[in-house]
Amino acid sequence: MKKRWTLAHLEDRAMRTIMQLASLVLVGVLAAILVTIFIRGLPFLDLDLITKTPQGGFFLGGEGGILNAIVGSLLLAGGGTLLALFISLPIAFGINVYTGASRLASLLRMALDVLWGIPSLVYGAFGFTIMIAFGMRASLGAGILVLTLLQIPIMVRSMDEVMRMVPSELSQAAYSLGATRLEAAWSVLVRQALPGLVTAVLLAFGRGIGDAASVLFTAGFSDRIPTSLASPSASLPLAVFFQLGSPFPEVRGNGYATALVLTVLILFISMLSRFLARRLSRNVIR
């Protein structure tokens, strides 16, 4: 019964060290990014920046703020998320309730995985091609549509994963009470998976609000807050991009401050999703 150092012990110890180092790298990178943005952006973050639109020569160091990009990004990502939800939920239902383990379901899953992997720039270019064919100009509406396409695979696959985790006995309990497939899906699948579904929606929102390439061609950029779906819209990632490329130090500073705003927004969303998930899991069967 005496303690010995065998190969198995060494492997165990080595594995744990590797795991700790890997985690450290992850946390370190996040911390480095946050610190950089905070140090460089915080001095330039003031009320004007988040409450005013760009005035004349803002990108050359003039007066104004990035309210156009904040509102634009919220509209783009919000609209995209809403549209994506209307398309994603039926697909996720379809895969899990109606087609089961069929070939159609695995085909859909593969298609979604491929769509997930396509770079957002390609979505943007695709949207741009369509727009040219119809003689449309860059607009909030077009940006929302392309973001919807970008968000659907993320949303469906995340929903799909949480729905697959729901034990089949739970749906069977509803079926044994005479529920139809739709009744069982709403009352059991959605309730049981609700925390995960909310996370899926907010994950897609996060992807949408953080993406620059897909809205570059399709939503364009504007110093004004969009007044209709047909007017072009600014977005935070593009605002960061344009400002960081500037030769003027104060404009670059504003760029970091803009990045800070975007990061705080995303941080807020992920905290909100965790909070909601915990609140909504009150009735979840474990």
Place this chain on the structure above:
Amino acid sequence: METQIKIRDLNVYYNKVHALKDINLDLPRGQITVIVGPSGCGKSTLLKTLNRFHDLADDTQVTGHVELDGVDLYAPDVEVTEVRTKVGLIAQRPFPLPMSIFENVAYGMRIHKLARGKELRDKVKHYLEVAGLWDEVKGRLNTPARDLSIGQQQRLCLARGLAVEPEVILGDEPTSSLDPISAKFIEERLEELKKDYTVVLVSHVLRQARHLADYLVFMYLGEVVEAGPAEQVLSAPKNDRTRAYLQGEFY
């Protein structure tokens, strides 16, 4: 004895596996039928034909007839959700729905529009009383059902099943996941329920079969070897395999 469930030439195939072979049975009304047999003999498969649960699996094929009071449950014009309200099921492990205790019992009545308002509340209370759970949960009807103990959960599932007003109650080893006291409690409930319902149980506990069964079915390798009034089968089995099983030579 009056027959309520009549099974004729019933065959079930899982993919290519022939799971049930030419089953013919007459199950009595208002009694407890217990289906016994070694693991994998088709007990649960037979039980699931009675509420058309095999409809849910694409790779399972059912042929033959199951008649409930003269109506063939597998006839093309029969609504499957109605079959499942008439023939309730208590599963092996309790799975409460992801809702409150009250909503679990109200759920079936809501989807079938059986009651609402005060009537609904009264019925929920009634069925919780029948299942012997009311006194334990009356002060916390709106708390999540998952917080109940597993024995309480199984009684909740019983109340939930009774609330849609079935005529037949199926039990797929409904006590096998429970502690002895909870199991005894469920057994007592089932004995009381046979006054108003026909009960069909699957059991691999011989003691339970001896204790509860009015009518006994012994299955082996997908076939019914012997079926009859429990007293008769238990005391004087006609078939050698039945005798060997009852004497505990295999299980």
